[in-house]
Amino acid sequence: MATPLKRVRGLGAAHGGTETFWRQRLTAIANIPLVLFLIWSIVTHIGAGYDQVHDYLAQPIVALLLLALVISAAIHMRIGLKEIIEDYVHGGAKMVAILLATFFAAGIGLACVVALLKISLGS
Amino acid sequence: MSHAKPGVERPLSPHLQIYRPMLTMMMSIAHRISGVGNSVGFLLLTWWLVAVGAGSEAYEQVSSFFGSLGGRALLFLFSWSLIHHMLGGIRHLIWDTGHGLDKVSIEVFAWATIIGSTVLTVLVWLAGYWCKGAF
Numbered sequence: 001m002a003t004p005l006k007r008v009r010g011l012g013a014a015h016g017g018t019e020t021f022w023r024q025r026l027t028a029i030a031n032i033p034l035v036l037f038l039i040w041s042i043v044t045h046i047g048a049g050y051d052q053v054h055d056y057l058a059q060p061i062v063a064l065l066l067l068a069l070v071i072s073a074a075i076h077m078r079i080g081l082k083e084i085i086e087d088y089v090h091g092g093a094k095m096v097a098i099l100l101a102t103f104f105a106a107g108i109g110l111a112c113v114v115a116l117l118k119i120s121l122g123s
Numbered sequence: 124m125s126h127a128k129p130g131v132e133r134p135l136s137p138h139l140q141i142y143r144p145m146l147t148m149m150m151s152i153a154h155r156i157s158g159v160g161n162s163v164g165f166l167l168l169t170w171w172l173v174a175v176g177a178g179s180e181a182y183e184q185v186s187s188f189f190g191s192l193g194g195r196a197l198l199f200l201f202s203w204s205l206i207h208h209m210l211g212g213i214r215h216l217i218w219d220t221g222h223g224l225d226k227v228s229i230e231v232f233a234w235a236t237i238i239g240s241t242v243l244t245v246l247v248w249l250a251g252y253w254c255k256g257a258f
Contacts, residue, residue: 025219028212035209038168039202043251046198047190050179057175066172073165080158104162108169115169115176122176 020079027076034069041066054119063120067113074109078102150211150233157208164201199248206247207240 011017041062045053056062081101089097142148167189174185188194214232217223223232252258 025216028216032209032213035205039205039247040251042198042202043248044254046195046251047186050175050182050186053175053182053186057172070168073161077158077162077165080155081162084155084159108165111169112172115172118176119172 024076024079027072027079030068030072031076034065034072037065038069057116057119060120063116067116070109070112070116074105074112078105081105146233147229150236154208154211154215157204157211160201160204161208164204167197167201199244202247203240203244206244207236210236210240210243 009017041056045056048056057066078101081104082098085094085097085101139148171185171189174181189198214223214236217232223229
């Protein structure tokens with residue numbers, strides 16, 4: 001009697017189990033306090049001068065929270081955009097759209113990380 | 124094993140246009156729209172952070188845009204979209220536990236997301252401006 005290994009391991013047809021589902025929830029929960037912090041950071045710094053904003057973002061705790069936010073948000077965004085694309089785009093265009101969504105999420109996530117590190121560590 | 128012939132028109136399950144629009148359906152769509160809106164807002168955040176990293180000259184340009192009436196309106200919409208998606212997401216997290224799936228609860232959640240997101244967004248902006256000493 002042969003039992004497919006993927007069924008024994010409970011990974012199902014996608015061979016990935018509930019990994020994406022779980023990652024979406026994990027980043028969603030992380031995003032709740034982090035997004036509130038981001039909104040607060042934005043509304044209290046609109047129209048502020050360069051030095052004030054730079055000094056604010058260079059604080060270790062602010063940098064840490066915003067780095068956590070952009071990484072968590074980029075992962076969450078990539079999962080969400082992929083889910084929407086899979087519902088509305090079909091055929092070869094689907095793959096292209098998912099690739100673009102992935103590059104978009106990784107690209108702006110990394111751009112934010114580099115900017116935050118430069119502000120924190122740079123001259 | 125039978126193989127599907129390409130080009131054969133198969134019957135499809137009923138889709139959006141078949142159903143009478145309902146609040147809970149609209150909220151499901153709103154959750155996706157706000158998710159995409161948040162992605163666009165993420166670009167604004169990236170622009171802002173990269174400008175601060177690039178130096179005072181680049182920052183002044185971006186800051187004058189965000190400081191304008193249109194810029195502030197855009198940021199207000201971004202924050203509303205974020206909070207709307209957050210409350211909608213919390214609703215989903217509650218559903219994940221198996222609670223709140225009855226007909227009364229889903230209506231309550233829908234209204235709580237609409238009213239809660241609007242009130243919370245306005246409150247955060249008022250508090251932010253109060254903190255900056257605007258009034």
